[in-house]
Amino acid sequence: MPRxxxxxxxxxxxxxxxxxxILQRSAxxxxxxxxxxxxxxxxxxxxYPDLLIIDGALEGGSVTELAGxxxxxxxxxxxxxxxEKDGHxxxxxxxxxxxxxxETLLSVVEVCLFYKQQVENMQKELEKMREEINTRKLVEQAxxxxxxxxxxxxxxAYRRIQKESMNRGLNKKExxxxxxxxxxxxxx
Amino acid sequence: xxxNKQKKVILERVKExxxxxxxxxxxxxxxxxxxxxxxxxxxxxxLDGELMFDGSSIHGFAEISESDMYLVPDPNxxxxxxxxxxxxxxxxxxxxxxxxxxxxxxxxxxxxLKRVLKEAQAMGYTMQVGPEAEFFLFLSDENGRxxxxxxxxxxxxDLAPVDxxxxxxxxxxxxLEEMGFEIEASHHEVAPGQHEIDxxxxxxxxxxxxxxxxxxxxxxxxxxxxxxxxxMPKPIYGINGSGMHCHQSLFIEGKNAFYDPEGEDQLSDLAxxxxxxxxxxxxxxxxxxNPTVNSYKRLVPGYEAPVYLAWSGKNRSCLIRVPAKRGMSxxxxxxxxxxxxxxxxxxAVMLKAGLDGIKNKINPPVSVDRNIYKMDAEERKAMNIxxxxxxxxxxxxxxxxxxxxxxxxGDHIYEKLVEGRMEEWKEYTMQVTPWxxxxxxxxx
Numbered sequence: 074m075p076r077x078x079x080x081x082x083x084x085x086x087x088x089x090x091x092x093x094x095i096l097q098r099s100a101x102x103x104x105x106x107x108x109x110x111x112x113x114x115x116x117x118x119x120x121y122p123d124l125l126i127i128d129g130a131l132e133g134g135s136v137t138e139l140a141g142x143x144x145x146x147x148x149x150x151x152x153x154x155x156x157e158k159d160g161h162x163x164x165x166x167x168x169x170x171x172x173x174x175x176e177t178l179l180s181v182v183e184v185c186l187f188y189k190q191q192v193e194n195m196q197k198e199l200e201k202m203r204e205e206i207n208t209r210k211l212v213e214q215a216x217x218x219x220x221x222x223x224x225x226x227x228x229x230a231y232r233r234i235q236k237e238s239m240n241r242g243l244n245k246k247e248x249x250x251x252x253x254x255x256x257x258x259x260x261x
Numbered sequence: 262x263x264x265n266k267q268k269k270v271i272l273e274r275v276k277e278x279x280x281x282x283x284x285x286x287x288x289x290x291x292x293x294x295x296x297x298x299x300x301x302x303x304x305x306x307x308l309d310g311e312l313m314f315d316g317s318s319i320h321g322f323a324e325i326s327e328s329d330m331y332l333v334p335d336p337n338x339x340x341x342x343x344x345x346x347x348x349x350x351x352x353x354x355x356x357x358x359x360x361x362x363x364x365x366x367x368x369x370x371x372x373x374l375k376r377v378l379k380e381a382q383a384m385g386y387t388m389q390v391g392p393e394a395e396f397f398l399f400l401s402d403e404n405g406r407x408x409x410x411x412x413x414x415x416x417x418x419d420l421a422p423v424d425x426x427x428x429x430x431x432x433x434x435x436x437l438e439e440m441g442f443e444i445e446a447s448h449h450e451v452a453p454g455q456h457e458i459d460x461x462x463x464x465x466x467x468x469x470x471x472x473x474x475x476x477x478x479x480x481x482x483x484x485x486x487x488x489x490x491x492x493m494p495k496p497i498y499g500i501n502g503s504g505m506h507c508h509q510s511l512f513i514e515g516k517n518a519f520y521d522p523e524g525e526d527q528l529s530d531l532a533x534x535x536x537x538x539x540x541x542x543x544x545x546x547x548x549x550x551n552p553t554v555n556s557y558k559r560l561v562p563g564y565e566a567p568v569y570l571a572w573s574g575k576n577r578s579c580l581i582r583v584p585a586k587r588g589m590s591x592x593x594x595x596x597x598x599x600x601x602x603x604x605x606x607x608x609a610v611m612l613k614a615g616l617d618g619i620k621n622k623i624n625p626p627v628s629v630d631r632n633i634y635k636m637d638a639e640e641r642k643a644m645n646i647x648x649x650x651x652x653x654x655x656x657x658x659x660x661x662x663x664x665x666x667x668x669x670x671g672d673h674i675y676e677k678l679v680e681g682r683m684e685e686w687k688e689y690t691m692q693v694t695p696w697x698x699x700x701x702x703x704x705x
Contacts, residue, residue: 084403111401114487115425134405142485145345 076102077186078120080149082113082139083128092126092154095175101182109133117148124185125149129159129171140166150189152181208246215249218256263308263336271308271339275301275352278341284353285312285332286473288370289319290677292552292603294473296353297332307334310359320681322358322368330366332356338470343439344481355470368673370605371469377609377669378465381616386511386518388612391462391592392472394600395503396479397454397496398426399489407489409496411454429486430456433479440478442471451565452500462508462592465608472505472604492600494551495559502559504566505600508584509611510592511535520591526574527587530622536572536581536593537625538618539611543570543580543597545663547649548656549610549670550598552682554689557652559599562634567596570647571629578633580649581625597649606670606678613669653686 079101083089086108093103105116110133117125125143127136140151140162153159153168162168169181212234219230238248263271275283283304284296297314299307306312310333317328338355358369365372381388400410411426427449434447443461450457458479460471476492483490495502510519511531521529539546551560559566565577572581572593582594598607617623626645633646641648650656657679660666667675 109403110405111487112403114485115400118425118428118486133401133403141345146485 076100077124078102078104078122079124079126079182080105080107080113080116080120080122081126082107082110082131083126083154084108084130084132085128088128092178095178096182099179110136110139113139114142117143122149123189124152124182126152126154126182129153129155129162129168136162137165150185150192152185204246208244208249211246211249211253215252218252222256263334267336268305268308271336272305274339274341275304278350278352280341280352281349282351283307284351285334285356286353287332287356287358288473288603288605289322290368290370290603290606290674291320291681292370292601292606293320294477295319298351307332307354308336310334310363313361316358316366320677322366322677329361331359331361331363333359335470340440340474342481343436344485353474355473367671368677370603370609370674371466373671373674374466374469374605374609376671377612381511381612384616384619385513386616388465388608389462389510389512389592390465390468390608391459391508392468392604393457393459393504393506393508394472394475394492395450395455395457395505396600397452397491397493397503398429398456398483399454399491399496401484401487401489407491411452425486425488426454426456429483429488430458432486433458433482436482437475437478440474442475450501450503452497455501455503465612469604469608472600476600494553494556494599494601498558501564502566503600504559504596505598505602506594506596507598507607507611508592508594509615511615517589517591519593520587520589522587526583528583528591531619532583532591532593533625534618534622535615536583536618537623538614538616538621539581539593539595540570540572540625541618541623542610542614542663542666544647544650544656544659545666546610546614547597548653548660548682549666549678550595550602550607551649551656552603552653552678553601554653554685556599556601557650557656560597560649568648569629569633569641570649571633571644572625573628573630575630576632579629583628606674610666610669613665617665653682653689657682657686 079096081089081092081103083092089106093106096103104120104122107113107116110131127140129136136153140153143149144151151166153162153166154171154173155162155168156171167185169177215234216227216230219225219233220227234245234248238245280301282298283301284298285307286294286296288294310331312332313329314332315328316322316330334354334356339352341350341352357372358366360366378388397411400408402408430447434444438444444458445461446459448457479490492503510517512518519529519532521527551557560568562568567578567580569579571579572583573579574583580595580597582596584592584594595611629644650659660679670678
């Protein structure tokens with residue numbers, strides 16, 4: 074398994090180096106160290122690391138915003154080292170309170186990386202289900218239109234959509250959407 | 262205002278996508294986008310045009326005495342921002358500004374553009390515009406503030422394996438497409454760190470809206486990449502500035518009225534008169550299309566920016582170029598506007614100037630196919646080639662003398678615009694610039 078890649082974002086040189094050294098001793102690959110928010114975004118978009126460790130007091134902008142962008146755009150998973158004033162960050166992101174010992178840091182990093190894969194799988198699953206629900210919604214609506222306009226049974230309506238989908242090499246969602254649009258245009 | 266069906270569609274979308282905030286946007290006279298964020302619970306009220314704001318706080322808007330104004334959203338402009346921040350999804354609606362009694366506010370640039378478009382419509386024309394906005398991507402510094410360091414040269418120190426600017430621009434293209442833009446071209450420009458994204462032409466009002474949306478999107482995405490996007494016309498001395506060439510044409514009943522297969526160069530008389538109008542009023546137009554002190558530092562010879570009032574089919578030193586395409590794509594390209602302009606006002610004044618050309622059958626001078634940068638003053642004089650104003654003050658004086666361009670702005674906007682820009686000019690002239698210090702500090 075390739076070594077996990079990590080970026081460390083901390084405005085204070087001493088603590089950033091400390092974290093980097095701990096990680097490197099444990100054979101993690103620290104691909105970049107950053108001192109401020111814009112630089113962190115640039116490095117994340119350059120390296121797409123597995124994990125981004127952010128100090129809660131990072132300078133150059135809002136850490137909430139940064140964590141939101143990095144996780145939202147799927148650039149990396151985020152671990153925040155929170156201080157006393159960072160209560161708001163604890164709600165939405167993986168975090169560990171400072172000061173943090175070497176052992177704690179390493180086990181938290183390990184947990185983060187362990188769940189990273191799981192979260193990604195679940196995200197994919199979720200996306201698939203969302204797509205399915207959307208398709209079903211549209212197909213239901215299209216079925217209703219066909220039943221009403223052609224006076225056919227539900228099964229037949231479904232068969233028609235299925236057949237059209239196969240004949241045209243389009244998925245059922247597209248066919249259903251076309252039926253709905255055609256119907257609405259006629260109604261206008 | 263939104264009818265019931267439109268309202269229903271928008272409210273459903275907001276519920277479905279779990280949108281928490283809606284930004285109500287409008288553009289002030291100086292071309293800056295303003296917005297009021299409302300929670301989605303207030304949306305229905307907003308769609309009914311019942312939301313008020315304090316107009317006296319907006320530059321160039323109302324006086325204190327008439328400060329309550331209404332925002333009337335245009336339901337066709339509803340867009341969900343595809344990017345997410347820390348606070349969930351956000352959507353927006355572009356609004357017109359109305360007086361407390363419900364009548365349109367004459368200081369609203371968008372409302373004003375509609376008025377001028379109606380004039381054109383009464384003559385049977387719709388205006389089609391295709392803008393080409395250029396911008397720079399700079400690095401943000403350790404405080405998150407913009408610098409004038411471009412990513413290109415920083416990339417050298419960074420030893421970055423990727424071009425961050427390219428990546429950011431690709432993200433911009435994709436985001437804009439998600440928002441319904443049809444991107445026609447997207448490329449690096451001449452200067453380091455300079456980029457251009459072109460989108461499909463359309464009717465003047467939607468394009469003016471699109472330009473404002475475009476600028477906001479480009480800036481937001483740049484920020485998400487640790488970069489700062491700037492539409493400043495000339496951010497760095499000695500390299501190309503950023504323009505916003507405006508391709509434009511008039512359509513009559515869905516047909517391009519600039520095209521005439523029988524005409525000279527296959528251009529219609531209408532196209533010639535329109536160009537004649539633009540060229541005649543160009544010196545006054547520039548106060549609107551190039552409205553900042555900095556705009557005039559771009560309009561100097563040698564950097565592909567136009568300086569001279571002429572037109573040509575080929576050469577790019579002229580104010581107007583006529584691209585070779587004909588048929589539906591027949592158009593003229595006005596090359597002086599820059600992205601610091603208020604697009605609503607810029608379209609209004611350019612259209613009005615063109616219409617004046619048509620009404621009065623103003624013939625443009627013969628086209629100039631030589632590089633005007635290389636002519637000397639004598640030659641230009643012999644060919645009767647004038648130039649654009651040299652600075653903002655000259656442009657404002659030209660505007661003061663030009664009744665046609667003034668009428669395209671309306672009294673309120675004209676007065677506030679000149680007042681605001683004059684203030685800017687005065688402040689500028691009092692500055693002691695680094696250039697002066699360098700030149701004179703040790704010499705005297």
